[in-house]
Amino acid sequence: MHKEFLMGNEAIALGALAAGVNLAAGYPGTPSTEVLETIAKRNPGNVYVEWSVNEKAAMEVAAGAAYTGARALVTMKQVGLNVASDPLMSLEYIGVKGGMVVLVSDDPGPISSQTEQDTRTFGMFSKVPVFDPCSVQEAYEMIQEAFEFSEKYGTPVFFRPTTRIDHGYEALEVKDPEEYHVHTYEGFVKDASRWVIFPRLSVKNHALIEKRNALLSDTFSDYPGNRILAEQEKGCRKGIASHGISFMYTLDSLRGRNARVLKVATPFPFPEKLALSFLQGLDEVLCIEELDPVIERALLHICGKYGLQVKILGKLTGDIPPSGENTMEIVNKALGAFLGQAEEKLTPAARELPEPPALPVRPPVLCAGCPHRASFYAVKQAMKGKKTIYCGDIGCYTLGNAQPLDMCDTCLCMGAGIGIAQGVGHMEPDTRCFAFVGDSTFFASGITGTVNAFYNQADMTLVVLDNSTTAMTGHQPHPGTGRTAMGQVVEKVSMEKVLKAIGLKVVETVDPLDLNAAVKTVKRVAEEPGVKAVIFRSPCIAISRPSGHSEVDQEKCIGCGKCIRELGCPALNLASDGKKTRIDTALCTGCTLCEQICPAGAISGGKKNDLLAGKGGEGHE
């Protein structure tokens, strides 16, 4: 054992390695991404690791490994689980031989996601058991136990940390590589009655699953992750039930007040026996949860089932906010209302501050020098005065929605922009429909939509923003980059060839930082009938060296403000006179876009990156 200061996701990865994981697959998505990255980085050498093309592929690859008896881990964010739900729903009926942990990170808030869906609820729906850790330390131990449970009961299991566990840091004792469990496996054994899903098998296995989950409910009542913290003084009539990071907020917030506390680490199957003994003698229980009222509903169910007169409070009664992330303030307030205020000396000093001046408004923006800015600007210029719709997608380029670019009219989920552009086009033939998709998103879920468009005679322009990486989630490789998660150099998948093979006649690749050529290309391609594509290729600034920086000749600058007003680049500021432009040389990458639009020719010094060759996107944010 040795001590390390670890991010939750790093601790989870090290826990999986300690459990002898043989294969790990996933698709990037905040807040889950660092788990797979850490497994790749800390791989003792015998683990197969891949960034899959999407979550469905990852789930299937992991299932195959688990069919052989190997231990498999698959990682994704919560909306990624929607993509992977098809194989998972059926896999639960088939079961696994080796332990298989499905890590899904939930994002209360949501801080970096489209939805506030709760994987605990997905557990109930899919009948897959769920492990819900409350701290980095617990996550490290719990993922090892999750593999044991999965293997013992022959079912995939969910492991669902939330953002504050994934991205929290703690110092903890972890195993040295020599102490890792080595998991040997038998290999795949042919047996059509076990591995081939047919209705007859499904109905038989469905009954077995229900029986097993009833058994697991009992087993989980003795699982140490689920526990009751006894009240300090006798005669306590009030209880608090919580989970995950909210349980830690509860402990910090209690400050000596008397209450019985139930911590739930396995929301499904719910530890009913443990909950029954928790409820014994209580009048009221406050459920402090994030996302869905899972514990609250389970306790209501138990009270109904056993005829208990205990009042259950929580989200359903309005005592806890129904949406959003919990904070210390929310928990302090709810506990104050439920238990009465803590003693004054223990309560945080209220700080009365007058209303501050108008705070800066800072939505996330495209980086200075980001090639996506140039791509959006080129399409905007080319389509000036025309009726258009710009369907966006998931990735850094969603930020093209911000003023002044305002180039993202819709955004739904990975790959959806391509389908939405078609639907709008079928209903509004006079609208020029554009779908913007990043390179990683194109491979993840853009290809089927494009086939659909071509087959069904849609009229649309597909714009692939190829920055040669999965940028938003921290630069993971994808099929177009020619690198794998394990650092192998492999043959790139060419998106030009894919598009041509689908049947597209017009597929043009252009450097967006060459503004003139980019605008001309878009004008020309958009006039073509049917489905056509423009590929804007220029590497993400985070994976390419800046080629110097631009400077404004203060003599020549006429202070018209066009560059600032039209581009919205964070490197463009006003000089001290409040009129002329000044460039923040620490941010500027010398992309030259502002040089190309300056009507006075006052900006120079940048260097156009004239390489069309990509090096290394997006991900599920």
Place this chain on the structure above:
Amino acid sequence: MIFWPGREEKGMNKNIILCGVGGQGTILASRLIAAAAMNSGIPILTAETIGMAQRGGSVFSHLRLGEGVHSPLTARGEADLIIGFEPGETVRQLPFLKPDGAVVVNTSPVMPVSAMIGKAPYDAGEMLSYLKEHVRHLTCVDGEMAAKELGSSRVLNVVLLGAAQQSGALGFTSEEMEQALKEKVPARFLALNQAAFAFGKKTKNS
């Protein structure tokens, strides 16, 4: 009992908030404080902003040091120290400060695109007056001057740590912070970061 450098009489827990704009280097600063805490055997929990907000949005790190702490997030009114990488972001986090807490702030603003294109005003001067009025222990650092003198704007994080160290509010000795730098900063950037720390230490408290 855990030894808390220079703070034995004041209790053992300390909450620190780092705040700024994505890309300003708050995460490394958080790692440096964590390394100093670990070297002194002080338990530490931290929470960071990772993801979309890193693209020029408001970001924060919460650090909680000492025993008996469960969650990595600090409640309002409970931070002992705020290290603000930017005036407006510091004002945004001010409700978290204890009444007698300390603030170290970089006085050079990062202008948001929304202000540059005239969609939302931002007056950094107003922010600084607000801080001066409502913070008892305020230390101002001229980040722009620091960048000029050091020849780099990328070490603002370590300049601010230097200022926080000399103000006494950080609770670690100079040697402990320098040791953390040696452990966490790549060798080729170490001299620059050491210069940045020394520069920050010369800051006068107001």
